[in-house]
Amino acid sequence: MPPSLKEGGGVIVVLVYIRQFICQASHHHNMTWGSLNEYPKAVVHIDGDAFFVSCEIARRPELRGKAVVTGAERGIASAMSAAAKRLGITRGMPIFQMRKLCPELVVLPSDYELYSLYSLRMFEIVRRFTPVVEEYSIDECFAELSGMRRVHHASYEEIARRIKHELETELGMTFGVGLAPTKVLGKVATSLAKKARVVGRGDGFLALPSRDVPGALACFPIEKVWGIGPQTAALLAGHGVKMAGQLAEKTDTWVNKVLTKPGVQIWHELRGTCIHPVCAGARPPQASIQKTKTFTPPSCDPSTIFAQLSKNVENACIKARRHGLAPSRLSFFVKTGDFRCYGHEIKLSRPSVLPSELLACIEPFFHGLLRRGETYRATGVTLSHLSGEGAGQLDLFGATLRAENVREVYKAVDEIAAKYGKHSVFLASSFWAHGSRASKRSEAMGESSTSISPKRKEPPRSAARFQGETPRRRVGLPYLGEVG
Numbered sequence: 001m002p003p004s005l006k007e008g009g010g011v012i013v014v015l016v017y018i019r020q021f022i023c024q025a026s027h028h029h030n031m032t033w034g035s036l037n038e039y040p041k042a043v044v045h046i047d048g049d050a051f052f053v054s055c056e057i058a059r060r061p062e063l064r065g066k067a068v069v070t071g072a073e074r075g076i077a078s079a080m081s082a083a084a085k086r087l088g089i090t091r092g093m094p095i096f097q098m099r100k101l102c103p104e105l106v107v108l109p110s111d112y113e114l115y116s117l118y119s120l121r122m123f124e125i126v127r128r129f130t131p132v133v134e135e136y137s138i139d140e141c142f143a144e145l146s147g148m149r150r151v152h153h154a155s156y157e158e159i160a161r162r163i164k165h166e167l168e169t170e171l172g173m174t175f176g177v178g179l180a181p182t183k184v185l186g187k188v189a190t191s192l193a194k195k196a197r198v199v200g201r202g203d204g205f206l207a208l209p210s211r212d213v214p215g216a217l218a219c220f221p222i223e224k225v226w227g228i229g230p231q232t233a234a235l236l237a238g239h240g241v242k243m244a245g246q247l248a249e250k251t252d253t254w255v256n257k258v259l260t261k262p263g264v265q266i267w268h269e270l271r272g273t274c275i276h277p278v279c280a281g282a283r284p285p286q287a288s289i290q291k292t293k294t295f296t297p298p299s300c301d302p303s304t305i306f307a308q309l310s311k312n313v314e315n316a317c318i319k320a321r322r323h324g325l326a327p328s329r330l331s332f333f334v335k336t337g338d339f340r341c342y343g344h345e346i347k348l349s350r351p352s353v354l355p356s357e358l359l360a361c362i363e364p365f366f367h368g369l370l371r372r373g374e375t376y377r378a379t380g381v382t383l384s385h386l387s388g389e390g391a392g393q394l395d396l397f398g399a400t401l402r403a404e405n406v407r408e409v410y411k412a413v414d415e416i417a418a419k420y421g422k423h424s425v426f427l428a429s430s431f432w433a434h435g436s437r438a439s440k441r442s443e444a445m446g447e448s449s450t451s452i453s454p455k456r457k458e459p460p461r462s463a464a465r466f467q468g469e470t471p472r473r474r475v476g477l478p479y480l481g482e483v484g
């Protein structure tokens, strides 16, 4: 018998052994679901640690290791360094209270322009490894690595680790990185990685191949799962489901009976089936944000139409706030029943992400656009000339100061929206445009009407200048000590 055939036999024996081993491991976790393929898809989730403060420290290395917070302009902490967190400083704490805890605390004003530039660099580094990068927020993204092993001559885990290493050494700050077969599991992985690091285990990286998913979900609280709000968590708790693993073990019939569509999708994602794809569409955060919506039936009632527009403005502002950006220009349009568009562009006296302020600017022009007796079927708004939220100049009439107070309210609104779903709280002017709560839940996952247009043509990039930087504003080279 030729020796090669003998060798083949040996390989088969090894494969059988591995298969048995995997089955045993699965049995150990009581795995009745999931794939034996480690990464049917490979999704990496990346999240900056205390991003705003990390940007400040990367710019000023002498602050490293010190208790630092940002948010001086608002009088409350918006981001805290690890040292500040250890002293018990929490998000939203007033400055006077923080000073009592720590007299030598460094309190800095937010510099959103700087954070946006670091954010662009972060996404640019991730795009070296894969073109499929979804910018989820200013310091968070998903990247799909499926099919990239051959390109990089490395396993998914090695690629994900390389991304983390390049981000940390080139930006001078740390990131939580989670590799998993789906976006929801990627978020779980990052969250576990960050938690482990806080107690001194690991370096903020976790790879969660299919076989490790049941073990990881067994003690992962259901309310911490991305997309599960307190209401769904309470509903599930009523059925005895307190951990993500318990939900993942439920049957198809059970979840379809108990949960709405977004919940069922989360169940699939927890079981390792990718439902929410990584949406690559290059969305540079400094481009423009557009929200449009067609409504039925078409209406000739100005307050109904304005309510629709108001809802679009609110949606656009939610998105802008998530990216830490504010527009200094906006345009809106109304579309008639026979598809004619009428619009207007408004230059704002200063950047704002407050729907109430933007709508106050829109309202007089809006009424000028409407024709009596005409029916309208769609409205839309585009926010452009986006810059850091703090870019506004203080005006003589205290409007900025008032806006700061309103901004606090919207911070709370955003937090509520993150927990309870988008539009749990909305402006009275949008009331008639908000349908039943059930339809809103499915919208919260999809964001179907959102688009951020491709960035305007940038000047050719010089060797040393990064995307989004101007000769006036550049990110300094970060301190490269201690990281890596």
Ligand SMILES: [Mg+2]
Residues within 6 Å of the ligand: 047, 048, 049, 050, 051, 139, 140
């Ligand atoms: Mg973060």
